[in-house]
Every structure is written in structure tokens, then in C-alpha cells.
Amino acid sequence: MVLEILKKFGFKADTAINGRSALESLRKNTYDIVFMDIQMPEMDGIEATKIIRDPQAGMPDPSIPIIAMTAYAMQSDQERCFEAGMNGYISKPVQPQKLLAVIEEWPFKKDAPQQDIADQVRDVGKQPAVFDKDELMVRVGGDEAICREIMMVAVKDLPYHIQKLKAATEQEDIRQVKACVHTIKGMSANIAAHRLRDAAFQVERVAGEPWDLDHIRLRTDRLENEAEKLFALLSDLGIVPVSGWQEDKKMSV
Structure with missing residues (x-):
């Protein structure tokens, strides 16, 4: 073909x-x-x-x-x-x-x-987006205020859950790791942050395998990196202040 x-x-x-x-x-x-x-x-x-x-x-x-x-x-x-x-x-x-x-x-x-x-480039035909605002706007019926409110909640809550995930990883608390990453995956899917969602899925997948701390750390680091890319993009778009994300990250440790 x-x-x-x-x-x-x-x-x-x-x-x-x-x-x-x-x-x-x-x-x-x-x-x-x-x-x-x-x-x-x-x-x-x-x-x-x-x-x-x-x-x-x-x-x-x-x-x-x-x-x-x-x-x-x-x-x-x-x-x-x-x-x-x-x-x-x-x-x-x-x-x-x-x-x-x-x-x-x-x-x-x-x-x-x-x-x-x-x-x-990831999937040329279906490239995962750091943040797909158009998709989120469709979900909220084109209401810019609701879109911004949803994103502000994500900015406030995601750093907490990411730090909680990292702590659970170091404590080798597999149950807590699964719970945290499941929450992150759901939140990122809700705001159309597809690359963060995919990164969370990968942590969730390896957490379901025989425990490998180094492997979990690697995937968790990638997840955090994707989160930082997301918030940097949101800052560039004027949706959230980057300083707010950094402060939330510090406070959540």
C-alpha cells in the first residue's frame, strides 16, 4: 500500500x-x-x-x-x-x-x-502533544475561563503528586507508587497533556513488573522532565506563571 x-x-x-x-x-x-x-x-x-x-x-x-x-x-x-x-x-x-x-x-x-x-518526532502520524489546548477547549465547550481554571488546578496539584511519587519510589513503596502514578496519569489525560500521560503510563507499567528501583527511577525522572516541559509551555502560553510552578514544586517536597 x-x-x-x-x-x-x-x-x-x-x-x-x-x-x-x-x-x-x-x-x-x-x-x-x-x-x-x-x-x-x-x-x-x-x-x-x-x-x-x-x-x-x-x-x-x-x-x-x-x-x-x-x-x-x-x-x-x-x-x-x-x-x-x-x-x-x-x-x-x-x-x-x-x-x-x-x-x-x-x-x-x-x-x-x-x-x-x-x-x-515521536509518532509522525499521531505525535503526542505536550499540551493540546484545542482538545481541552473542545472538552470545555470553548470556555477559555474554564480551561484556565482547570490548568491552574493542575499546576497546583501535579507537583505534589510528583514529589509524592518520587518519595514512594525511594521508599520502595510499590503500592504508593502505583497510586500516585495512577493519579498523575488521570490528571494529565484530563488536561490533554499527552506526553506527561504517556510518561505516567510507563511508570505504571514498570511498577507492575518485578521491582527494579533503577528502572522505576529512570521512568520517574522522565515523568518529572515531561512535567517541567508542560509547565514551561503553559508559562510561554501565558496560562500559568512559571514561578508559581517552581514554588509549588519546592513547597511540595
Whole structure:
């Protein structure tokens, strides 16, 4: 289907039956972008990408933009793609307009720092937003005052729950960890803070596995980082003062 979409819009494209075939094509031909299926026989997309990015592998263009294509939607699956060196992520079934958006964007960003690329793109077709004000406004019937009130409550309460989560983590209180992160996940979903919601989901997921303090700490740190991005954005938008967030954070310790 992807090949047909590309041909329809006048692009030249090759296909590969597996990761090994893809590597062979990249060695023989020059391409502007790679759409890498994650699940392939013999060699999957993750392994193929690692080889492409490996300076010792001798690939002609180790920095070529690579976009993952997969039906998986879990944040952990997306993270595997980025850890392997992929630049973006598009969900299957692929929609033509989303595919074209990727083609227009990435060839011009080949030389961008890898860490910047990873921050800019998660799921190209359905990119999690730090804060989706439009979505929240729809929920509140377009009432700006209600939207602002909801966000102010979140600014006041979220720092407390995040600090409580961190304390529970250090005390290895798994029950409290689950309770705190469940609250954070619900609050962030309510205000359309999707990246914070996803980060909370990841803490909740690993908290349900055999206890691994380092793993929990890593996920909790990411959650706190996403919260700081959220409040910085809200400050830039004039919804909340950044100083208020910092004070609430200090007081909640």
C-alpha cells in the first residue's frame, strides 16, 4: 500500500522483503529516506537500523533519515525505535497525507542533531502533544475561563503528586507508587497533556513488573522532565506563571 501511495504522487521507490535486503539496496543505491518496517523475516527493522547507523558497518549514508512503520502504538515500542537510531515513527495503516508530511520534512533535517530529532518526532502520524489546548477547549465547550481554571488546578496539584511519587519510589513503596502514578496519569489525560500521560503510563507499567528501583527511577525522572516541559509551555502560553510552578514544586517536597 505504501508503495502505491508513493507511486501515485510521483516518487521513485524500492521495496525490500527483509532487513538484509534493505541493507543490500542501501549499499547499491542512493535514497533520500527509508521507511523501515519493524517486523520483517530474517532481520527486523530494529537490527537493520542499528547496522545502518553503525560507523563500522561501512554503509554509504549512516545518517539517512529512517522512519519506523509499525502497527504497535506502545510508547516502549517507539522508544526501541529511537534507541536503534530511527528518526521518526508512523503508524500503520499508513495514511497518504501523513506519509507525504514525513517526506516533506525529513530530507531537509538530515543533519539535525539526533537528540533534537528525537524530541521533535515521536509518532509522525499521531505525535503526542505536550499540551493540546484545542482538545481541552473542545472538552470545555470553548470556555477559555474554564480551561484556565482547570490548568491552574493542575499546576497546583501535579507537583505534589510528583514529589509524592518520587518519595514512594525511594521508599520502595510499590503500592504508593502505583497510586500516585495512577493519579498523575488521570490528571494529565484530563488536561490533554499527552506526553506527561504517556510518561505516567510507563511508570505504571514498570511498577507492575518485578521491582527494579533503577528502572522505576529512570521512568520517574522522565515523568518529572515531561512535567517541567508542560509547565514551561503553559508559562510561554501565558496560562500559568512559571514561578508559581517552581514554588509549588519546592513547597511540595
